[in-house]
Amino acid sequence: MENGKSHILVCCSFRTTGVPQGFCHKKGSADLLGYLESQLTDHGLDDVQVSSTGCLKVCERGPAMVVYPEGIWYGGVATEEDVDAILDAMERGEIAEEYRLT
Amino acid sequence: MENGKSHILVCCSFRTTGVPQGFCHKKGSADLLGYLESQLTDHGLDDVQVSSTGCLKVCERGPAMVVYPEGIWYGGVATEEDVDAILDAMERGEIAEEYRLT
Numbered sequence: 001m002e003n004g005k006s007h008i009l010v011c012c013s014f015r016t017t018g019v020p021q022g023f024c025h026k027k028g029s030a031d032l033l034g035y036l037e038s039q040l041t042d043h044g045l046d047d048v049q050v051s052s053t054g055c056l057k058v059c060e061r062g063p064a065m066v067v068y069p070e071g072i073w074y075g076g077v078a079t080e081e082d083v084d085a086i087l088d089a090m091e092r093g094e095i096a097e098e099y100r101l102t
Numbered sequence: 103m104e105n106g107k108s109h110i111l112v113c114c115s116f117r118t119t120g121v122p123q124g125f126c127h128k129k130g131s132a133d134l135l136g137y138l139e140s141q142l143t144d145h146g147l148d149d150v151q152v153s154s155t156g157c158l159k160v161c162e163r164g165p166a167m168v169v170y171p172e173g174i175w176y177g178g179v180a181t182e183e184d185v186d187a188i189l190d191a192m193e194r195g196e197i198a199e200e201y202r203l204t
Contacts, residue, residue, distance in 0.1 A: 007170070014116050014154060052116060052156035068109070068170035 005047050006090070010036065011064045012052040022055050024062040027078055032063065036083050043091040061101055073101040107149050108192070112138065113166045114154040124157050126164040129180055134165065138185050145193040163203055175203040 010033045013022025030052070037050050058064045061075035065086075072095055074086055082099065089096035112135045115124025132154070139152050160166045163177035167188075174197055176188055184201065191198035 007168075009111065009153070009155065012116070012156070014114070014156075049159070051111070051158060053111065054114070054116075054154035056153055057151070066109075069173045071171045 005049060006045075006070065007049045007051065007068045008036065009051055009053045009056070009066045009068065011056040011058075011062060012054070013059075014052070014054040023059040024055075024064055027063045029063040029077075032077065032080070032083055035080050036087070039083065039087055043087040045087065045090060048090070058101060064101070074099040075101045107151060108147075108172065109151045109153065109170045110138065111153055111155045111158070111168045111170065113158040113160075113164060114156070115161075116154070116156040125161040126157075126166055129165045131165040131179075134179065134182070134185055137182050138189070141185065141189055145189040147189065147192060150192070160203060166203070176201040177203045 010029055011024040012029050012033065013025035033050065033052055040046055040048055056064050056066065058073070058075060063077045064073065064075045065077055066073045067090070074096065076099055077083060077086065086096045086099060112131055113126040114131050114135065115127035135152065135154055142148055142150055158166050158168065160175065160177060165179045166175065166177045167179055168175045176198065178201055179185060179188065188198040188201060
């Protein structure tokens, strides 16, 4: 745990039993999770924690992730380029508005 | 998504593949997740979102959960009574200090 540090939660659509079946998982969110983690250092974001989650309930706008404690929700994060754009924004202390869910 | 609303993340120890194998899951966190969701209304916390997560990396102090955007981490949440104590505190706008991870 890292009080006050950013924590990125990536929807992987797990059911309670752990079975990954939902929209975000089918769109490859588990692969993107690995890619995201691999890119943190390059973006100076080593202190950011990353976790997978069960369904975040924004399926129609997924693949989705949320950054806390800022409370910034992102959708349509489907490719490595999408992940790059979000991490680029975080590195600048900004929000990737083009992916933001409001 | 509920901007600004509380979001409880409950560690269910999912691996990236979705297989639940870690400490929190073995301690019954998936059952507690269902219990927690069932108790929200009674605590006036209907607007709180609840999600399961993969390993939150505080295994030695689990079963664990974290409440965002407040950024309050809890550990040792092993029984329904533990969940009740945390929800009671949230209902009062307080923190259940006896479970808090710092």
